[in-house]
Amino acid sequence: MINEHSTENEVLIEGCIKGDRQYQILLFRKYKNTVYSLIYKTLGSSYDVDDIIQQVFIRIFNSLKKFKGLSSLDTWVYRITTKVCIDQLRKKYRKRQISIINSSETIDNSFPSERSPLKEQEHQELRQQIENGLNKLSIEKRLVVSMFEMEGFSLQDIAKILKKPIGTVKSRLFHGRKELAQHLRNFIEE
Amino acid sequence: MKKLNNQETDPVVKGLQKLLSALTFKERSEQQWQVLENNLFAQLDEIESKSHPVKRWRYSFGFPFQFGRGAVVATSITLCVVLLSTLFFGILPHTTAPLVESRILGVRGQVVVTDENASEVGFQQVTVAQHNLDTFDKGAILKANQIIEASEQAKLVVQIDNQSHFILSENSKLTVRKANSREIELYLHRGEFFCSLKKRDKSQTFTVLTPNTISRIIGTIFTIRTHANDNDKRITNLSVFKGKVKISNYEEYLGHDFISSGQSIQVSTKERGDVFSLDKDQMPIRSLSLLKLLSNSNNATDSMGMLDIRSEPLGAEVYIHGEPVGKTPLLTKYRKGAYEITVKREGFNPWSSIVSLAEGKIAFVEPHLSKDSSKIDMMPPFVSAKKRRAPLRSSQYKSSLPSADMHDFSLNPAFIEALIQMTIGEYQKALVVLDSLKVIPGISLTNKVEIINKIAECYRGMGNFHKTLGILDMKYRGESNPVRKSNLLWEMIILKANCLGDFNGAKANLQTYIHTYPQGSWIETAYAKLGEVYVLLENYAKAVSTYKAHIQRFGSGKNVENSLYTLANINRSKLDNCKEALHWYSKLIKTYPHTSFMGSALFERAECYRAYGMPRKAKKDYEQYLSLFPTGHLYGKCRAHLALLP
Incomplete structure (x- = not known):
């Protein structure tokens, strides 16, 4: 759960506000993995994840002095991340660049998988289908579904991060799941 | 923040999950x-440098207020002040102006500077060398995005401003991330960075990063070393010699430490490391001296340069335009110009070269002296010994110094100051400091002894050997530890024979040494040296008996070869005893077939045979000499004498 009282975070925040590079590096290293995971799972592979991670952290460093400590640092960092993700999704929606199928493989520079080539191909296909399904959801539903189902946030945390009533989050999750399941019906074993 | 309520009953949702x-x-x-x-x-960095021009002004004027909503008026006032000062004084607060004073002072070996901003092609690479130092004008080094790489055996001395300098040691790589009057940020990829920094004011920062640490420096003398160990684990060592440095490990946030003068810390990947006191052996006195001399020399507006002379082996005499100036390692200031430098050491070929010294620059002179095998061949031993007037090699002086009793006190700043003064040849100044330290109330006996040792060294450096001897004698009388006592006695022997030419005194001390310490560390050498002293006192009978005793007792000692040759020579040229001389020459040639005395021994034996009426044997020796030493200095004589034989 979110740790509301952390002296380490206070030190970190203070250092970052002063513009101390050392503390900025620490903050970056602390949150980089979670931020990356959230971005990747929310947006899919068609985005320049590196660029978005940079945007998130630049926004964090620039607006840390506005951080009032009403929520925990974790919540605040995720909130900024989701905001940046929403901005990205909106931009993409506006440009009607929905298709991700062609571009999904181009930035894959991960380590070779241990799976067999056939399994790997199936996995790739599934991932593309999930990304396609997520793309079909509205931004709000997509965010809640990926945060809840893929990133493992609790409903309470999502409500805090998105600053929405828990009922709204629940409703978005319910409808989002339904739409995604409909899209992936061929893959779901009942 | 990770757990969710996973109590779904809907099979579709379950399947989706x-x-x-x-x-x-x-x-x-x-x-x-x-x-x-x-x-x-x-x-x-880019965003920061592009934005907030006002913020930079605020820093420059030292106004502490923040630019919140309520500070608009204050901001306006600041701007007005800036504009007015610009109008009236023509001064713009260039707080992030480039470093105009930075320049390369000296270089040794190969140092490559890569400037990523230098050309449109992308980068420019320049190899810095002694001869092209002038191509690096003021401000040309230490610019943002420069990468400085010192290869093996290389070294670079850079001036940051007129009172701040750094030395980049061999196998080091440094990237300049920021370099302006307000902020200097350096990234040390590997190697050693030694810096003496003038105190910065509050708006200025000086940061040195390594792959696992950040060090903030305000104004101090420190060294940072970083390397990866066998497991690829990053290790950074920080040693502080003056002032304080804040260091933190940023790979794993483990807080920060303040390292003070005389302390050192080792930070590895996942460990914060313990702070420990610096060991005397870790004191880089040589680099400290160089930095000290640099910061002093910049105060003067003279046209001086610096000579840093270090020979291999050390302890060689340095002559500039034929005048002796001291022994290596030598760090000294000279006016700009060309100097003929000669470095000589007994038993080695002299080295000589013309070195040009530029204003404000350092010239590294580092000759490797090669062993001289022909010199002994050229001169009969006694002539050379008499010329030298100092039969005991000075190198033995150093090794004879007891080192076990040197502890702790090395971290006292005044003491370090004295050591630095000593290294740069300012013995008089060092003596003043040491004299004041000696009388500090409550000083421990060990420390007092060390100070007295240093005082003795100062007197030695000043050429006042009588004073040095006086101190040694006093210590010798007061010493109860037999090992230390024997070392002190040995030191006195060397001083008397080497520096004072007091061979009678040396003889008496050598006799005492041989008698009192028959198992002493210098016993074998003592016999050989006593023989040499007798030769110098022209007491040949005693010399012969001493050499014989030496050869008998230490059949395979390191000085026996020398003793055999000298013994043969005494018999041949001083006692006219050809029979004895033949015996010892033969023994030398037989026992040491690769001896450096071979040429002379063969010739002298041939002369003996000739005088003794054995022309056949003489002929054989002459011929052997001619075949072995076709360029030997006795070649002509050999041929002439051979022609005389029937």
Whole structure:
């Protein structure tokens, strides 16, 4: 759960506000993995994840002095991340660049998988289908579904991060799941 | 923040969850993260440098207020002040002006400077060398995005401003991340960075990063070393010689430490490391001296340069334009110009070269002296010994110094100051400091002894050997430890024979040494030296008996070869005893077939045979000499004498 009282975070925040590079590096290293995971799972592979991670952290460093400590640092960092993700999704929606199928493989520079080539191909296909399904959801539903189902946030945390009533989050999750399941019906074993 | 309520009953949702949980996403490699991190912070730097011009002014004027909503008026006032000062005084607060005073002072070996901003092609690479130092004008070094790499055996001395300097040691790589009057940020990839920094004011920062640490420096003398060990684990060592340095490990946030003067810390990847006191052996006195001399020399507006002379082996005499100036290692200031430098050491070929010294620059002179095998061949031993007037080699002086009793006191700043003064040849100044330290109330006996040792060294450096001897004698009388006592006695022997020419005194001390310490560390040498002293006192009978005793007792000692040759020579040229001389020459040639005395021994034996009426044997020796030493200095004589034989 979110740790509301952390002296380490206070030190970190203070250092970052002063513009101390050392503390900025620490903050970056602390949150980089979670931020990356959230971005990747929310947006899919068609985005320049590196660029978005940079945007998130630049926004964090620039607006840390506005951080009032009403929520925990974790919540605040995720909130900024989701905001940046929403901005990205909106931009993409506006440009009607929905298709991700062609571009999904181009930035894959991960380590070779241990799976067999056939399994790997199936996995790739599934991932593309999930990304396609997520793309079909509205931004709000997509965010809640990926945060809840893929990133493992609790409903309470999502409500805090998105600053929405828990009922709204629940409703978005319910409808989002339904739409995604409909899209992936061929893959779901009942 | 991770758990969810996973009590779904709907099979479709369950299926969806199963599907989504089976999905794996690619992991990022450490390298990818590093690239991202570098890009991110480079971007941040750019944003910071482009934005907030007002903020920079605020820093320059030292106004502490923040630019919140309520500070608009104050901001306006600041701007007005800036504009007015610009109008009236023509001064613009260039707080982030480039470093105009930075320049390369000296270089040794190969140092490559890569400037990523230098040309449109992308980067420019320049190899810095002694001869092209002038191509690096003021401000040409220490610019943002420069990479400075010192290869093996290389060294670079750079001036940051008129009172701050750094030395980049061999096998080091340094990237200049920021360099302006307000902020200097250096990244040491590997190697050693030694710096003496003038105190910065509050708005100025000086940061040195290594792959695992950040050090903030306000104004101090320190050294940072970083390397990866066998397990690729990053290790950074910070040693502080003056002032304080704040260091933190940023790989794993483990807080920060303040390292004070005389302390050192080792920070490795996941350990904060303990702070410990610096060992005397860790004191880089030589570098400290150089930095000290540099910061002093910049106060003067003279046209001086600096000569840093270090020979291999050390302890060689240095002559500038034929005048002796001291022994290596030698650090000394000279006016700009060309100097003929000669470095000589007994038993080695002299080295000589013309060195040109530029104003404000350092010239590194580092000759490797080669062993001289022909010199002994050229001169009969007694002539050379008499010329030398100092039969005991000075190198033995140093090794004879007891080192076991040197402790702690080395970290006292005044003491370090004295050591530095001693290294740069300012013995008089060092003596003043040491004299004041000696009388500090409550000083321990060990420390007092060490100070007295240093005082003795100062007197020695000043050429006042009588005073040095007086101190040694006093210590010798007061010493109860037999090992230390024997070392002190040996030191006195060397001083008397080497520096004072007091051979009678040396003889008496050598006799005492041989008698009192028959198992002493210098016993074998003592016999040989006593023989030599007798030769110098022209007491040949005693010399012969001493050499014989030496050869008998230490059949395979390191000085026996020398003794055999000298013994043969005494018999031949001083006692006219050809029979004895033949015996010892033959023994030398037989026992040491590779001896450096071979040429002379063969010739002298041939002369003996000739005088003794054995022309056949003489002929054989002459011929052997001619075949073995066709360029030997006795070649002509040999041929002439051979022609005389029937």
